[in-house]
Amino acid sequence: MKGLKLGGFKSPSSLSGTKTDLPRAPSPTSSKPSSQPKLFKDGFDTQPPRQPGKDVTTSFGSNPLAHAGQNTLNAYNMFPGGAPQGVALPNANKPFVHANDSVVTLNAHQHQGNSNLSVTGAGGQGIQAHYLHYLSTGQGKFAGIEGVPLHPRPGQPNTVVTGALNGCAVHALHDTKTNTLSFLHHADYSKNGANELKDFLAQRPHLRPAGSFTPGDYSHPTGRHGTPTGATPFIHYTQPTNNSPGQWSIVGQLNTFKNGGTPGGRPELMRPTDLTVPFVQTIPVEPRLA
Template identity: 70%
Template sequence: MKGIKFGGFKSPSIPKSSGPNKPSAPPPVESKPASKPSPVKDGFDAQGSKPSTSTVNPQPTRQPGKDVTSSFGANPLGYSGQNVLNAYNMSPSGALQGVALPTAQKPFVNASDAVVTLNAHQHQGNTNLSVSPAGGQGIPAHYMHYLSTGEGKFAGIQGVPLHPRPGEPHTVVTGALNGCAIHALHDTKNNSLSFLHHADYSKNGKAELDGFLSQHPNLKPAGSFTPSDYSHPTGKYNDPTGATPFIHYSQGAGNRPGQWTIAGQLNTFKSGGAEGGRPALMRPTDLQVPLMQTIPVDVP
């Protein structure tokens, strides 16, 4: 896959790595970094919590740190190249007012039913992403929830416009990746995009995706961001890196059409937890590949 060089979306190919260790629960809150942090699970929620499939109505909580939402929103790819993004605990409880969530029986929800307000706050070296109900002050975005392996590995959103109009969300956010994958799919029935969060892809992901697509013949692969793209050895113990992903639509220059891109910032753990149970992240050390990885969504 391709890594980003700022000023362009493509750079020379990078070597693939083996899949990461099996995801497990996040390490406990600690005052100092562990000598060798334990691997963590993908997703949004803190240790001991579980993604909710209900539609509760939590109130937005005030985020600590400096509000950098406008800086991130003006140039997400450029901002991400200079700042450590953190997508853990984006939602106060894993469900949001007015947002439909997927189930194993219905893995896709309509993108129009998964609109949120995205904000970014810089705190203790991390730019913490958070989502609250739609209509707030921030960036309109589509929220892509996930299901753990035991609940059904696939969860996503459907009906994302190939070329969103002004005022429509130009960003899709989902949880952190440590073994999972994100797939972009072209829905040939209505010429729109679907995005899919694929849990535990590092085990048998390709065969699972092939099986899923055989049941949805209208969906055609348009790009995937997998552990081979983001999981690379780093640090003293060669621990595999994780990634903070987001999907963004960039307008084309002049009258040219725009482009959706799956972006992933590689990261590793600085400490097990901070305020609200969100683990603290840092840039990987001794990384032999670009910090930012990008996969263009390719629709014929």
């Protein structure tokens, strides 16, 4: 997808962190970072995922921000064709599904230098998380979940995952009717996203912007050719150890393509070079009552 971000509610800070027409993985390419990014629309794929490599789910689950700071996350090809079992998907007429219907099991496996994220139905061995879907241009552009608690109770999911960004945006919204959070994946934000979001929210005055991660936050030149970076996003609730209220944050790890991977597989990603911004961006989610 093309960068899921909302434009400009918060400046990024450094980390001290059914079935639609989904794009298919590209054919193999050489290892140079090159011009391949335009072939990758977002982090979803219809081919069955493979999960080779060392299981690093515990590492990611125990401290996602620290794991993101030390490993290259890869959210391409996260699930088999269609949705994970038991997960409801939004559509153009119903852009939001309830958070209770979005729960999945998240796992991470280290392979070829990437921590590959994958999701299956809820209740499996791994991290229980919310899954945020993606609708491409022509299919709605907006796909979201609603009813996420401001402060999850023990045992409730405290992570939201979605596909990789290359032009899309991810928005956090405060639902003033229910005093809960909604999260929105906004396709092709880089084209006319700010106006599209304004129109979308004008029809839903109970939703207030609470934070966004957009191409302006994550798309930066890298390497000899100045290739724009993409990002692997996730949303995480951090609970302090002193029992004070925790906070949700949108986290985006910048990356670029190492090569195109194998047919039906994932592209290999790598840490960008020559960045003038932090490798991991964090956007605090700040509910607004007025």
